[in-house]
Amino acid sequence: KISIPAAITLSATTLSIMLTILMFSRDTAYSELKYIMFFGSLLLIVLFLYFEKNRRTQLIGLDIFKNRLFAFSTVAMFLVFVSLASITVLMPFFLEHVKLFKPQEVGLLLMVIPICGFLISPLAGYMSDKIQPRFISTFGISLMICGIYLLRFLNAETSSLHIILILILPGVGMALFTTPNTSVIMGSVQKSSLGVAAGINAATRTFGLALGVGLSMALFEYFENRYLFSGSDTINAFISSYRTVYYYIILIIIPGLLFSWYRGNRKTNKEDRGR
Numbered sequence: 001k002i003s004i005p006a007a008i009t010l011s012a013t014t015l016s017i018m019l020t021i022l023m024f025s026r027d028t029a030y031s032e033l034k035y036i037m038f039f040g041s042l043l044l045i046v047l048f049l050y051f052e053k054n055r056r057t058q059l060i061g062l063d064i065f066k067n068r069l070f071a072f073s074t075v076a077m078f079l080v081f082v083s084l085a086s087i088t089v090l091m092p093f094f095l096e097h098v099k100l101f102k103p104q105e106v107g108l109l110l111m112v113i114p115i116c117g118f119l120i121s122p123l124a125g126y127m128s129d130k131i132q133p134r135f136i137s138t139f140g141i142s143l144m145i146c147g148i149y150l151l152r153f154l155n156a157e158t159s160s161l162h163i164i165l166i167l168i169l170p171g172v173g174m175a176l177f178t179t180p181n182t183s184v185i186m187g188s189v190q191k192s193s194l195g196v197a198a199g200i201n202a203a204t205r206t207f208g209l210a211l212g213v214g215l216s217m218a219l220f221e222y223f224e225n226r227y228l229f230s231g232s233d234t235i236n237a238f239i240s241s242y243r244t245v246y247y248y249i250i251l252i253i254i255p256g257l258l259f260s261w262y263r264g265n266r267k268t269n270k271e272d273r274g275r
Helices: 004-024 032-051 061-068 068-097 102-109 112-128 133-151 160-187 191-229 232-260 268-274
Strands: none
Touching: 004 032, 004 191, 032 061, 061 068, 061 191, 068 102, 068 133, 068 160, 068 191, 068 232, 102 112, 102 160, 112 133, 112 160, 133 160, 133 232, 160 232, 191 232
């Protein structure tokens, strides 16, 4: 049975957070309303946690997060998808406004990331059956951090080949992270909780991407307005804002690397049989 109060509260919380981020990206507009939305979001989070503590009204059940492997892997995934969203939402604008590429050229360049995922994910899954997944996942996040760091140095003179080589890093890193991490999430819970784990896994990805898009665009608009007000021309303001956003994205994904590493090792089949 679905808990209607918890479901409504969770939806309202998500919407409130997204609107709050949007409002904070605008310096002068909604000066009072944005603070009301911020505290409203906090109250909605508290209300959702209240519903989750009651078995009659809980939607997910927070007991599953007492599992360290599951909790740390889920948090790492959330932070990684927030960071990934920044690439998918900012790169098209950079390629169109700074590099002056046509939409079809932008689409071809951005295919690098999903192609890397298609090619590397099976290998990552095979490797995760042989060695501890946290080693593979953490290495994947490290590649993503390197890729995002290098994206900060793109400019109008950067060649297409250079851009492709840089995009390979987050593409391969995402593939190396996602498959082993998902394996850990699904393998860390009992069979009776597989449905809940799968739902949380999908919701975390979706919310991470949505929040990443909103946060990236909010930060970008905020810093672009500041650079424009300080006298920068449009292109320089765009590039400066673009680089600043990626700086903050790196700060977001680094805790994801720590969660991935410190979640511990997955139990082996022998250990499971011995329990």
